[in-house]
Amino acid sequence: MKDTSFVNILTLSSDFILDLKYATEDNFLKQKVYDCPDCYLRKNTAIALMKANQELIKKGFRIKLFDCYRPLDVQKKMWKILPGTNYVANPKKGSKHNRGAAVDLTLVDSLGNELNMGTKFDFFGPEAHHSYSKHSPEVLQNRKLLKETLAKYNFKSIYNEWWHYEYRPEIQSNVSNFKWKCD
Ligand SMILES: [Zn+2]
Structure with missing residues (x-):
C-alpha cells in the first residue's frame, strides 16, 4: 500500500533552506497563519524533492522552501482573510498544498x-508566468534550471507561478487536516 504519511522534510535531509513565509507576516496576507515554521510533505513527495535537491547541490545550488503542506484549517484561515480571489484556493475544493503534494x-x-527568478515569491502578475519571455537571459536560465531539474523527479509546474510545483503521483491525494506539533 502507498505510504501517504506526512514527514518533516528536515528529518529526511538537512540540506534544505527553510523560509516559510506564511509562518511570518512577510507574505501577501500580511498575517502569520502557521503556528511554527515547519515543512511537512507526503513522504514520497519529500523523498523526490530530496533527490532533486541532491542533484542541484552537485551543481552548486540548493532548494529554499517558502511553503509545503498546508492543513485544511490553515486554508480556511487564509480564505477568510482573502476570500473570493484567485490567490487563495477555496477550502471547499482545497489546493494541492492541502494534499501535501505541492511546494513553493x-x-x-x-x-x-x-537566484534571480524575475519576481518575488507570491508576485501575482504576468511576470511570474512561465511563458513571460521578456526577462533577462539569466532569469530565464534560472527558471529553466529549476523547472528541468524538478521535472526529472516528477514535479510539474503550473503556468502562472514560477515557484509552485506539484508532485504528480500525489496530486490526487485527499486533502488533509493533519497538524504537526510545534515545540
Ligand atoms: Zn504553491
Whole structure:
C-alpha cells in the first residue's frame, strides 16, 4: 500500500533552506497563519524533492522552501482573510498544498543568495508566468534550471507561478487536516 504519511522534510535531509513565509507576516496576507515554521510533505513527495535537491547541490545550488503542506484549517484561515480571489484556493475544493503534494520554492547559490527568478515569491502578475519571455537571459536560465531539474523527479509546474510545483503521483491525494506539533 502507498505510504501517504506526512514527514518533516528536515528529518529526511538537512540540506534544505527553510523560509516559510506564511509562518511570518512577510507574505501577501500580511498575517502569520502557521503556528511554527515547519515543512511537512507526503513522504514520497519529500523523498523526490530530496533527490532533486541532491542533484542541484552537485551543481552548486540548493532548494529554499517558502511553503509545503498546508492543513485544511490553515486554508480556511487564509480564505477568510482573502476570500473570493484567485490567490487563495477555496477550502471547499482545497489546493494541492492541502494534499501535501505541492511546494513553493526557489534556488539559492552556494553562499545562500537567492537566484534571480524575475519576481518575488507570491508576485501575482504576468511576470511570474512561465511563458513571460521578456526577462533577462539569466532569469530565464534560472527558471529553466529549476523547472528541468524538478521535472526529472516528477514535479510539474503550473503556468502562472514560477515557484509552485506539484508532485504528480500525489496530486490526487485527499486533502488533509493533519497538524504537526510545534515545540
Ligand atoms: Zn504553491
